[in-house]
Amino acid sequence: MRHRKYFYVIAIIALFACLFSKKQILLAQERESLTEALVLELAEENNPILAAEAERVNQAQARYLGSKSAQKPQLAASLTYQQLGEEPRYPVIPTGGEAIAGFEKTYRAALSLDYLLYSSGAVENSVRSQKLALEGAKAQETRVSQTVESNVLASYYNLQRARAKLAVAEDVLDLTKEHLKQVESFYHHGVVAKNEVLRIRVDVSEAELNRIKAANGVDVAWSALERAVGVSLHSQYALPDPDQSRPDVPIIEDPFTLALEIRPELQALDHAVQASLSLSKAAAAQSKPQVILQAESYVADNTFFPSEKDDWKISLTALWRFYDGGASQAKGQEAKATANEFLFRTEDLKKQINLEVSVAKLNLESASQRISVAADQVQSAEEDYRMALKRYSSQVGTNIDVLDARVALTNARTQLVDAIYDTHISKTELLYAVGLPLSTAEE
Structure with missing residues (x-):
């Protein structure tokens, strides 16, 4: 009886081994070459x-x-705040008086363009x-x-x-x-x-x-x-x-x-x-000579957002560095x-x-x-x-x-x-x- 049990155990182990080996073979066959x-x-x-x-x-x-x-042109927007010690004034020659040249507190918004035309x-x-x-x-x-x-x-x-x-x-x-x-x-x-x-x-x-x-x-x-x-x-x-x-x-x-x-x-x-x-x-x-175009449109006054002074300017600059060290x-x-x-x-x-x-x-x-x-x-x-x-x-x-x-x-x-x-x-x-x-x- 004991030998028969051993036989069954061995048979089951052998069966599992065969199934495992068969599975491994199938997996190997399924792998791509x-x-x-x-x-x-x-x-x-x-x-x-x-x-x-x-x-x-x-x-x-x-x-x-x-x-x-x-x-290509370089386009930029800027917003600037400037504080001066006192309100800027310039002398008026004919009258001997003074004219206001700006604001003590200045807010300035600008849109600028820089373009190198010739290098x-x-x-x-x-x-x-x-x-x-x-x-x-x-x-x-x-x-x-x-x-x-x-x-x-x-x-x-x-x-x-x-x-x-x-x-x-x-x-x-x-x-x-x-x-x-x-x-x-x-x-x-x-x-x-x-x-x-x-x-x-x-x-x-x-x-x-x-x-x-x-x-x-x-x-x-x-x-x-x-x-x-x-x-x-x-x-x-x-x-x-x-x-x-x-x-x-x-x-x-x-x-x-x-x-x-x-x-x-x-x-x-x-x-x-x-x-x-x-x-x-x-x-x-x-x-050698270079030619640069600069353009700017801006508004400025002493309040935020500025709107009182509205102006623009265009500059055409020819630059020639004769000596740069x-x-x-x-x-x-x-x-x-x-x-x-x-x-x-x-x-x-x-x-x-x-x-x-x-x-x-x-x-x-x-x-x-x-x-x-x-x-x-x-x-x-x-x-x-x-x-x-x-x-x-x-x-x-x-x-x-x-x-x-x-x-x-x-x-x-x-x-x-x-x-x-x-x-x-x-x-x-x-x-x-x-x-x-x-x-x-x-x-």
Whole structure:
């Protein structure tokens, strides 16, 4: 009776375990597949660096709009209260008397207009400088976006690499356990010595340690990908199986010339040069004539709200600063020096771009060539391991032959995984070095 109760309890536990496992499998099947395109889309929506760069562009946009305000009339309303020690009076020469010149207590309401009609190019060049700075900020935003995409794709491919290596480690562990069973069977029948069993058990432990390391590598790669994207992914998405085929390699004719044409950093530096030159012109214009229109309509008296004195005035002023202590000249020289700095940085960046494109191109070619060699190596290693096992089963080969063949097979499979994902990453690096959108990596 007691055994029957135990049986029922075990059956119920097994039933719940099966239902839980089935539920987990269904949840895993319902999760969306995390592809390269999806991970880039998620990064675009959630990465804080992209949001920060967008705000940087907004700042440049605000500065540009603020600079344009100098080209428009400035309209203001004012209400003034003034208290004097005594009522203001002026002498009247012919009569020798005095005339009242205002109020002891004055309330004054006015509507004024200021409009810079002509600035000798100071305002126009200042606005052009801010517009170029805005274009430079947009170009820099594009490059930051490409950098984030590059990091995201590299993290994604490294995660898939780690999963592929985990599959290799698990397969090697299974092969080692199967071989252990064979060696133990030989030992029980007195065919082999105890030391061979011990040697394979050590090999099984080593394979288990390698599997644990590979599983930890997958978890670390998940964390790196989530950091690059900016949002949690592991519990919400399922990854497709690691790639086992040769990736498509993009064909880019003359990538060096193309990179010099489209790299956003070069465009940003060019905008910075032109913006600095415009600032220099704006500074030089500060010492040239300016024409200002001022208009005011006001009412004033000694009561609140004033209404007794109602008047208006219009002024047209031509201003020419012959000498400002060298301030405008210093600003012009500073702006020209800044432009020259950006020009030198541009030349250095061109050399850096040539290096980046060259390295990425060579890495891609090397990784692509390694795939064919590694695939042949895996095929040969698998056949060598099969033959080593067969010879050992027939007792015409040694246990060492099997162990060596399995190590060679493990290394061959690992190198194939590295070659495949090195090609993926090198392809991404080449597109990034040229300045092309990384979303074309899978096209």
